[in-house]
Amino acid sequence: MPFMVPPDVSATVHGHVTDAVRAPSLIRLSENMVLVRFETLKIYAALGAVRALLADGTVRPGDTVIDSSSGIYALALAMVCHRYDLRCHIVASTTVTPTIRSQLEILGATVDQMPAESDLRLDQDRRVARIRQLLRANPGMHWMRQYHDPIHYLGYAELAGLVHIALPDRPLTVVASVGTGASSAGLIQPLRRHDPSARLVGVQPFGSVSFGSERFQDPEAIIAGIGSAIPFDNVRPDLYDQLHWLTFHYAMAGAIDLMRAHAVFAGLSTGAAFLVAAWEAQRHPGREHLVIGADTGHRYVDRVFTRHRDALDRAALKPAEIGTLGDLAPPWSTMAWDQRTHPEHPGPRLPASRPSPRTCPAPGLMTDGC
Structure with a gap:
């Protein structure tokens, strides 16, 4: 009897787990909203x-790379170091499980x-x-500086190519937690080179300094990884x-409802992005909304999913639309940013000691030499 393989299923044998892990799943959530889901x-x-650093000789097999992380970057870096025979040293946040x-x-x-x-600013400073x-x-160590070196934008050109292939029909809005900024910048720039109308919607917790909400405190907020x-x-x-800008409880409502409505078990930043994207999708029905x-x-x-009975009703939540940061207030505020430069936090500058990192063709797939 022949094997029965559905026409939309393919089997790929990967040479290393990093190739399997980086392959995203795209899941249709509504008529104009798609989740791109990652491990x-x-x-x-x-x-x-790491590929760029190896290519230009900044690091070589056997060298040690070091960085600070709240969890998922640490795991990704350790996996890549395993692939390329590098040593890895992680200075881990108190939030690492x-x-x-x-x-x-x-x-x-x-x-x-x-x-x-409890003070995550002190955690990051330490x-x-x-x-x-x-x-x-150990001056021979290489500091990856995931929060500050734009070399971390490079890998997202591959994701931009995949998104362009998968969602070619409508103008695109990317909805993502801001976090380190690397994924947003690395994804939206190649997308805009193909379509300048592509929009970027950022999600922040209250208490984050990146977009001016540091005067607020949200005792339950998990700042690391979102703000x-x-x-x-x-x-x-x-x-x-x-x-x-969202409080912890609003982000939690998004994460719980994403699983309840779509059976997707995802992190707090994904829940926050889902909540925001659902509101944006209603406001802009002609655009495709990509939830990161x-x-x-x-x-x-422990902090989110075991408390699912206490979650707010996502459908009942909506933001206060504000015009200035002076009007910013919990639990949920939104503001047209219009691609302005925040006066306190200008755009990134590359270290003078190293030339600008090479960029990958976009949209398109990144190769090992990129």
């Missing part, structure tokens, strides 16, 4: 950066984890101080068309 989105940032730490250690990474700390201490003692307690040079304010699903929900089980 870890940051595999693109790590692959693109035992599950992620165990994976890092099995992959051979050295892990320095900051002690428990991580940077620890990295500087390690670099003084920032310190300025990140890779955040490009001039690329964003619209900004949304950066990771799975596993590290949010």
Whole structure:
């Protein structure tokens, strides 16, 4: 009896797990909203950066790379180092879970984890101080600087190519948590080279400095991975068309409803982006809205998913539309940003010690030599 293989299913044998992990799943959520779901989105940032560094000789097999992370970038970098025979040292946030730490250690990474700390600004400051201490003692280490080096934009050109192929028919709006800024900038720039009308909608928690909400406190907010307690040079304010600020409970409502309505188990940043995209999609029915699903929900089980009975009704939530940052207020605000440069956080500047990183053709697929 012949094997029965559905026509829309293909089988690929990958040479390394990083190739399998970086392959996204695109899931239709509504007539004009699509989720691009990842096990870890940051595999693109790590692959693109490490390949460029190897190509220009900045690092060589056997060298040690070091960086700070709240979790998913650390895991992506450790996997890429496993692929390219590099040593990996992670200065980990207090928010890194035992599950992620165990994976890092099995992959051979050295892990320095900051002690428990409720102030995430202090957590981030301590991580940077620890990295500087390690670099003084080990000057041969290469600091990846995921928050500040635009080399992390490079890998997302491949994702832009995939999105262009999958969603060619309507003007596109990308809805994503801002985080380090690398995925947003790395994705929207090649998309706009093909279609200048592509829009970028950013999602922030209250308390993040990236777009001026640092005067607020959200005691339950998981800042790491969605916003920032310190300025990140890779955040490009001039690329964003619209900004949304959400409290933890609103992001949680999005994550719970995404699973309830679509059976998608995804992280808090994905839930926040889903909530925002659903509102944006109603306002702009002629545009396709791409929701960036950066990771799975596993590290949010205790703080989000076990509390699903307490989740707010997503359909009943809507933002306050504001005109200035002075009007910003919880629990949900939105503002037309119109690709302005935030006066306190200008666009990124490359280190003078290294020339600008090479860019990949876009839209199109990145090769090992890119």
